[in-house]
Amino acid sequence: MPNLYFKKTKMKKSTENIRAWKSVSDVWRSLKPPLRPSPGEIKIYEQFLKKTLAGGSSRRALLFGATPELRDLLAKYKFNVSIVDINPVMIKAMTKLLKRKNHQEKIIISDWLKVKPLKYHYDVVMGDQIFGNVKFEKWHQFCRIISDSLQPNGHLITNVILRFPVKGVFSFEKLINLYQKYPSKFNNIENKWQMLYKMMYSDKRFYSKKNYLVLWPAILQIQRALKSIRVNLDIKKIAKLADNIYVKEYKYSSPPRKVFESILGRHFHIINSDINRKHPVYRHYRIYLAKSI
Amino acid sequence: MLKRSKKFYNWWHQNVAKRWAIYGSPARPSQDECNIIRGFIVSKHKNHPRILVLGATPEYRDLAHACKAEVTCIDISLEMIMSMPELMKHKKLVSQEIWIKANWLDMPLSSGYYDFVIGDLVVTNIPLESQTNFLAEIRRILKPNGYFITREYYPPQKRTIDLIVDETFKRGLSTKSINLLTWDLLAMAYNRQNKTATSTRMNNVLHQALMSAKTKQRKAQINRLALIVDRHYPPGKKWWILGKDEEKLLVKYFKIISIKYGHDHPRVAECPIYILKKQK
Numbered sequence: 001m002p003n004l005y006f007k008k009t010k011m012k013k014s015t016e017n018i019r020a021w022k023s024v025s026d027v028w029r030s031l032k033p034p035l036r037p038s039p040g041e042i043k044i045y046e047q048f049l050k051k052t053l054a055g056g057s058s059r060r061a062l063l064f065g066a067t068p069e070l071r072d073l074l075a076k077y078k079f080n081v082s083i084v085d086i087n088p089v090m091i092k093a094m095t096k097l098l099k100r101k102n103h104q105e106k107i108i109i110s111d112w113l114k115v116k117p118l119k120y121h122y123d124v125v126m127g128d129q130i131f132g133n134v135k136f137e138k139w140h141q142f143c144r145i146i147s148d149s150l151q152p153n154g155h156l157i158t159n160v161i162l163r164f165p166v167k168g169v170f171s172f173e174k175l176i177n178l179y180q181k182y183p184s185k186f187n188n189i190e191n192k193w194q195m196l197y198k199m200m201y202s203d204k205r206f207y208s209k210k211n212y213l214v215l216w217p218a219i220l221q222i223q224r225a226l227k228s229i230r231v232n233l234d235i236k237k238i239a240k241l242a243d244n245i246y247v248k249e250y251k252y253s254s255p256p257r258k259v260f261e262s263i264l265g266r267h268f269h270i271i272n273s274d275i276n277r278k279h280p281v282y283r284h285y286r287i288y289l290a291k292s293i
Numbered sequence: 294m295l296k297r298s299k300k301f302y303n304w305w306h307q308n309v310a311k312r313w314a315i316y317g318s319p320a321r322p323s324q325d326e327c328n329i330i331r332g333f334i335v336s337k338h339k340n341h342p343r344i345l346v347l348g349a350t351p352e353y354r355d356l357a358h359a360c361k362a363e364v365t366c367i368d369i370s371l372e373m374i375m376s377m378p379e380l381m382k383h384k385k386l387v388s389q390e391i392w393i394k395a396n397w398l399d400m401p402l403s404s405g406y407y408d409f410v411i412g413d414l415v416v417t418n419i420p421l422e423s424q425t426n427f428l429a430e431i432r433r434i435l436k437p438n439g440y441f442i443t444r445e446y447y448p449p450q451k452r453t454i455d456l457i458v459d460e461t462f463k464r465g466l467s468t469k470s471i472n473l474l475t476w477d478l479l480a481m482a483y484n485r486q487n488k489t490a491t492s493t494r495m496n497n498v499l500h501q502a503l504m505s506a507k508t509k510q511r512k513a514q515i516n517r518l519a520l521i522v523d524r525h526y527p528p529g530k531k532w533w534i535l536g537k538d539e540e541k542l543l544v545k546y547f548k549i550i551s552i553k554y555g556h557d558h559p560r561v562a563e564c565p566i567y568i569l570k571k572q573k
Contacts, residue, residue, distance in 0.1 A: 082401050088375050088392070106401045107371060109392035117343075117365060117391070117406045 024093035027245065028068075032189050034285060035243060037069045037128055037159070040276030041287060045073055045126070045157060048272065048289040052124050052155040053077065060120050062149050064112055064127030064158075066094035074126070075100035082106040082122075084115050113141060121151030125158075129285075131260070132161050132252035136212050139253070143267035150292040156268055159287045161254045163201050163212065170198040172205065172225050176233070179241060186241065194281040196241075212255035218246035257286065269293055301529055306370030308527065313351075314380060315525065317472040318558040322352045322413050322444055325555035329566055330411060330442050331356040337440065338408050345434065347397060347412030349373040351380040354390070357411070358383040365407075367393040367400055398426050402434050410435060411442045416539060417532045421488060424533070428546040432571055441547055441569040447536050448483045448490075449563055454502040457481070458515060466521070474518065475525050476560055479532075489533055492526035548572055 028036065037045070053059070061079040063070060071094070074081050081102055085091050088109050095101075108115060112134065125146050134142045146156055175195060179186055186192040196217055200206040205225055206215050215221055219235075219242050226233055264270060268290035276282035318326075330353070334342060344362040346353045349370075354377065357364045364386075366374050371394040378387040395401055397419065410431050419427045431441050457477045464470040475495070482494035499519040506512040535542065543549065547569035555561045 088371055091371075107392075107394035108401065109371070109374075109394075114391065117402045120401060 024090055025096045028093065029097060031243070031245070034190060034193050034279075034281050035245065037067065038276050038278065038282065040278045040282065041159060041285065042069055042073060044274045044276065044287045045070065045159075047274075048155075048157045048287065049073065049077060049124065049126075051271075051289065052157070058123050060122045061124045061126060062118070062120075062122040064125070064130040065133075066091040067128040068094045068097040068099075070126055070128055071102065071105070072099045075102040079124070080104055082108060082118070082120070084108045084110055084112060086111055113138060113145065115145060115149070118149050120149075121154065122149055123151060123154050125150055125154070125156045127158050129159050129161055129252075131158065132214075132254060134253065136253040136255065139263050140266070143263065147267045147292050152292065154292045155271075156290045156292070157288070159285050160260055161214075161252065161284050162260055162286050163207070163254050163256045164197070164283045165256070166198050166202045169202045170195070172199055172203050173229050175199040176226065176229070176231055179237075180233075183237075189243070190279040190281045192241070192243075194279070197281065197284055207254075212253050212259070214252050214254045216246060216250040216252065217242055218248060218250055219244070220248055254284075264288065264290060267293065303370070305527075305530055306368075307372050310370070310372050310376040312525065313377065315468060315471075317468055319476050319560040319564050320472055322350065323555050323557045323561075325557040326444060326561075326564070326566060327352050327356050329553045329555065331359060333440075333442065333568055334360045334362075334409055342408040343406060343436075345402070345407045345410045347410060347415045347431075349377040350413045351377045353411050353413060354378075354387075355382045358386045362409075364389070365391040365393060365402070367395055367397065367402075369394065369396055398423055398430060400430055400434060404433050405436050405439075407434050407439055408436055409440050409442060413444050414446055415443055416542075417446055417534050419533060421533045421535070424535070424542060425545070428542065432546045435571045437571065437573065439571050440550070441571070442566065443569070444564050444566045445539060446534060447539075447563050447565065448480045448485075448534060451481055451483075452477065454481065454498055458502065458511075458518065461518065462514060466517075471521055471525065473559065475522055476563075478522060480563075483534060485536075488535055489531055491528075491532070492530040493528040495526055496523055496528055543567060543569060546572055 033041070059077065059079045061074050061081045063074065063081055063083045066083055066085045071081065071083070075098070081104070083091060083105060086109065091107055112130070131139060131142065150156065178195070186195070200214055200217060206217065206221070207213070219238055222238050222242055226238070261270060270288060270290045272289045273286050275286050334344070342360060342362045344357040344360065344364055346357060346364060346366045349366055349368050354364060354366060368374050371392070374392045374394070378384050381387065393401065397415070416424055416427070435441065457474065461470055461474045464473070478495040478498055479490055481498045483490040484494070496519065499515055499522060503512060503515045503519060506515055540549070550568040550570050553566045553568065555564070555566070
């Protein structure tokens with residue numbers, strides 16, 4: 001899930017803080033798949049979660065991030081959940097969007113790479129697009145942290161944004177031309193993001209093949225790229241193209257499937273993986289079920 | 294009176310967070326008391342100790358940072374942990390802390406991880422029937438040579454409400470004086486039979502004094518104090534205070550290394566600092 005704030009938010013006045021988390025929850029509520037988990041993806045998560053239940057009676061889950069859809073799912077299956085997120089404001093905001101409240105939830109505010117002192121050996125570790133939010137160079141370290149927090153035979157269930165091979169070049173210029181000529185094509189959010197992904201993965205300004213780093217098409221990034229091709233576009237149109245999620249720079253890691261599976265395979269036994277087949281854009285979002293070795 | 298439900302405690306904690314700045318010693322640890330704890334930690338562990346702060350006490354978080362420690366704070370209320378940095382000296386180091394919103398009786402922390410667990414008036418916030426579980430949980434998370442350092446509360450002999458009111462007006466209605474007043478009222482509200490004190494009873498003590506006041510001037514004085522106390526400690530909060538019997542409970546799980554007292558506020562004798570070592 002997109003991390004709207006990166007640093008622990010300092011609480012100056014409680015009113016300011018309330019305003020901050022209300023705005024985060026409003027943004028999240030307004031987002032649509034693929035920017036938040038789609039019903040199809042939640043079904044896959046649920047299928048995988050059911051498989052993990054077959055083993056034993058204990059139900060302890062560690063959730064990276066505060067994604068409300070996953071918290072609802074874990075509450076449905078009566079899991080004892082610990083949430084790890086760096087941003088308390090984000091957690092507050094996401095808690096407002098829960099459909100099923102789990103009063104037993106424990107909350108840990110910490111950097112994901114620093115969650116050392118955890119008591120439980122969890123049965124399941126879950127998180128939506130968690131690897132993307134960790135630097136690619138630290139994925140092994142992150143895998144070790146996850147594997148340490150799992151009990152033997154514990155499971156990891158996560159969605160990963162992977163670079164899907166793009167045929168030909170779908171340049172930024174081409175995208176903007178299309179956007180100017182056929183704006184209605186961009187009304188469907190899934191179509192739009194399919195085109196945005198195609199563009200990102202084939203344009204050096206937005207994707208580095210060296211460290212698999214995606215420079216998310218945030219408003220400022222698009223403005224900068226537009227300047228370089230000398231095209232003027234109204235800020236409202238830019239915001240619409242970028243879905244108004246991020247204003248400033250946001251980076252995440254997105255390697256090809258083979259690279260990710262080779263890393264994950266060193267720490268876990270991959271049992272299954274699946275995608276939502278409703279729309280081609282979901283080819284980028286692969287959900288994995290893996291077992292600790 | 295509000296019911297002591299989860300909703301009430303959420304409300305209470307949110308309000309305590311807002312009011313924290315008006316509290317002072319002895320309700321909050323004094324500078325001298327913090328120095329005693331800090332001095333002990335530094336004498337025992339010079340290199341980046343792992344410290345767990347029970348609650349969100351800004352003074353303890355500051356002293357833990359001053360010891361260059363890896364700091365974890367655990368509290369039932371995230372609001373408390375989030376709002377306290379405003380009152381801290383080491384504000385910049387807050388981002389390095391790990392914050393945990395969880396019950397102290399079931400801490401999601403690994404066994405034998407911490408060098409020190411520090412808490413301020415913590416046992417009094419745990420119901421009597423759960424205090425043994427709480428101490429066992431602290432012992433579990435401490436390293437084999439770990440220490441539990443806690444400032445506790447021993448209620449003194451009761452004094453008369455007239456004496457307390459007189460002393461308060463003699464001192465003047467400063468923040469310091471009000472803190473001493475509320476502390477004295479806590480002792481008045483302490484029920485030695487069921488080992489509890491409540492903020493409702495604290496308020497009632499003043500209301501009873503108001504009813505029995507003989508002059509208009511006295512009534513006005515008590516009425517003024519009642520309004521202030523009501524703001525400081527709204528009705529509904531309960532504390533479980535074992536008093537000197539608490540020591541018997543502590544020695545079941547810990548060895549008492551020393552009991553120390555600060556010197557910088559008039560009620561230090563009621564707030565012993567226990568330095569306890571994990572029993573093997």
